[in-house]
Amino acid sequence: MASTSADMDPDVARRLFEEGATLVLLGVPQGTELGIDCKSWQVGPRFRGVKMIPPGLHFLHYCSVNPPSCGGETGPKTGLFLTLKPREILLASWDPKEEDLDFSASKNEDEVNRTRANLRDLDPYLGPYPYEVMRKWVSLTDRVTEEVATKLQPLSGRVCAFSDVVPESQFRHSRDRAEHPRNDTACQSMREGLERLPRMKQREGTELRFSDIPQKTYPPGATPAEITQCSMDLSYALETVLEKNHKLQPLNLLGELQFAFVCFLIGDVYEGFEHWKQLLALLCHSEDAIQKHKELYLGLITVLYHQLGEIPPDFFVDIVSQNNFLTSTLQDFFQFACGPGVDGTLRKRAEKFKAHLTKKFRWDFDVDLDDCAPVVVELPEGVTVD
Structure with missing residues (x-):
C-alpha cells in the first residue's frame, strides 16, 4: 500500500491521523487481494493493516491467493461491513485453515490496549486509508446505516461471493444412503443425472437477509x-x-x-x-x-x-x-x-x-x-x- 496521498489536504490528514480508526491485520499472506470500500491492493511483505480510516461505515474485502508454486489462483471474495468509531482499533489475525480473518482478539481489552500503546512502532507497516475514494464511497452508501447493515448482512457477519452450501440430507444412517439414488450405474439422461445429485441448501447463517419481495402483488380476496x-x-x-x-x-x-x-x-x-x-x-x-x-x-x-x-x-x-x-x-x-x-x-x-x-x-x-x-x-x- 502506498503512503499518504500527496493530494490530501494537510488539515484532513492531521485530523484523520488523530481521529481515524485503525485496522491491525496480522499474518495476512503476501499476495492476498485486500481492499476497503472502493479500492483494493495486493498485500506486500510489510503489511500489518490500515490506518487513518474515517469513522463510519466501511466494507473490508479480501481474496485468498495460492502461492505461485500452487498455481497462484485467486479464491472467491469475502467481505464484511464495519462501523468504526473515532480512534477505534480493531485487531484481526489471518486463519490459514479457514483462509479468513479472525477478529476474536478485538474482544480482548488488554490486547487492544497493548496494540494502542505500540501503534507508533506499527505505524510504518500500516497503509493509509485511500482517502481519494471517500467521496465515491459515501455517495454509494449514505443511506446504509449501521442498523441497516446489521439487519441485512448474514448472521455469520461475512458477505461471500460464492454461497456456502451443504446437503439438505446428511445421510447419517445406512438406511438413508440406501434409499438415495445410486451413482454406480450409468445415467440414461441428463435429468436422471441431475436427480442423483444431492439437494443442496445454503449453510444456515450465511444468507443475506434481504426483504422478501411478495410474489402476489395483490391483496387477499382481490377481484x-x-x-x-x-x-x-x-x-x-x-x-x-x-x-x-x-x-x-x-x-x-x-x-x-x-x-x-x-x-x-x-x-x-x-x-x-x-x-x-x-x-x-x-x-x-x-x-x-x-x-x-x-x-x-x-x-x-x-x-x-x-x-x-x-x-x-x-x-x-x-x-x-x-x-x-x-x-x-x-x-x-x-x-x-x-x-x-x-x-x-x-x-x-x-x-x-x-x-x-x-x-x-x-x-x-x-x-x-x-x-x-x-x-x-x-x-x-x-x-x-x-
Missing part, C-alpha cells in the same frame, strides 16, 4: 379487476414491503437498495444484483406510491444518479440492458413521476434526471418500446427468402 390493477401498479406490493421491513423508517429501503448494489459491485455477489433489480422494479412500477412518498422517490433519484455513474459503460451491454430491463423500468418511472398529481419538486427532479441519462447513455425514454419488437412482414404470394 379480477383489482388483480389486474395491482399487476400494473405495484404500489400494494411496495407498501407491503415497507410495512413488513421498514415500517418506522421507509427511507431505509434506499439503504437496502444501496447495500445490495455494493454487495454486487464490490463484493462480487450476484444475488445482490438480482435483489437490486427487484427493488428497483418495485419502486419504479408503483404509480400511486410515487404520489404518496415524495421523500422516498427524491432519494431514489439521488441514489440511482450515483450508482449509474459508477457502472462501467460495457456493463449495460452485458447485464443491465438484457431485455431492456433498465430502460423500460426507468421509462415507466419517468412516465409516472412526470404525470399529474405528482409533487412539483419531484417532477422537476425526475425530468432533470431523465435528461441527464439521455445525454450520458443516449437512452431514449420517449420511444415506444413495443416499436422495438420484431416486425412480421408478409411476403407476396410465391415470393420466398433463401
Whole structure:
C-alpha cells in the first residue's frame, strides 16, 4: 500500500491521523487481494493493516491467493461491513485453515490496549486509508446505516461471493444412503443425472437477509379487476414491503437498495444484483406510491444518479440492458413521476434526471418500446427468402 496521498489536504490528514480508526491485520499472506470500500491492493511483505480510516461505515474485502508454486489462483471474495468509531482499533489475525480473518482478539481489552500503546512502532507497516475514494464511497452508501447493515448482512457477519452450501440430507444412517439414488450405474439422461445429485441448501447463517419481495402483488380476496390493477401498479406490493421491513423508517429501503448494489459491485455477489433489480422494479412500477412518498422517490433519484455513474459503460451491454430491463423500468418511472398529481419538486427532479441519462447513455425514454419488437412482414404470394 502506498503512503499518504500527496493530494490530501494537510488539515484532513492531521485530523484523520488523530481521529481515524485503525485496522491491525496480522499474518495476512503476501499476495492476498485486500481492499476497503472502493479500492483494493495486493498485500506486500510489510503489511500489518490500515490506518487513518474515517469513522463510519466501511466494507473490508479480501481474496485468498495460492502461492505461485500452487498455481497462484485467486479464491472467491469475502467481505464484511464495519462501523468504526473515532480512534477505534480493531485487531484481526489471518486463519490459514479457514483462509479468513479472525477478529476474536478485538474482544480482548488488554490486547487492544497493548496494540494502542505500540501503534507508533506499527505505524510504518500500516497503509493509509485511500482517502481519494471517500467521496465515491459515501455517495454509494449514505443511506446504509449501521442498523441497516446489521439487519441485512448474514448472521455469520461475512458477505461471500460464492454461497456456502451443504446437503439438505446428511445421510447419517445406512438406511438413508440406501434409499438415495445410486451413482454406480450409468445415467440414461441428463435429468436422471441431475436427480442423483444431492439437494443442496445454503449453510444456515450465511444468507443475506434481504426483504422478501411478495410474489402476489395483490391483496387477499382481490377481484379480477383489482388483480389486474395491482399487476400494473405495484404500489400494494411496495407498501407491503415497507410495512413488513421498514415500517418506522421507509427511507431505509434506499439503504437496502444501496447495500445490495455494493454487495454486487464490490463484493462480487450476484444475488445482490438480482435483489437490486427487484427493488428497483418495485419502486419504479408503483404509480400511486410515487404520489404518496415524495421523500422516498427524491432519494431514489439521488441514489440511482450515483450508482449509474459508477457502472462501467460495457456493463449495460452485458447485464443491465438484457431485455431492456433498465430502460423500460426507468421509462415507466419517468412516465409516472412526470404525470399529474405528482409533487412539483419531484417532477422537476425526475425530468432533470431523465435528461441527464439521455445525454450520458443516449437512452431514449420517449420511444415506444413495443416499436422495438420484431416486425412480421408478409411476403407476396410465391415470393420466398433463401
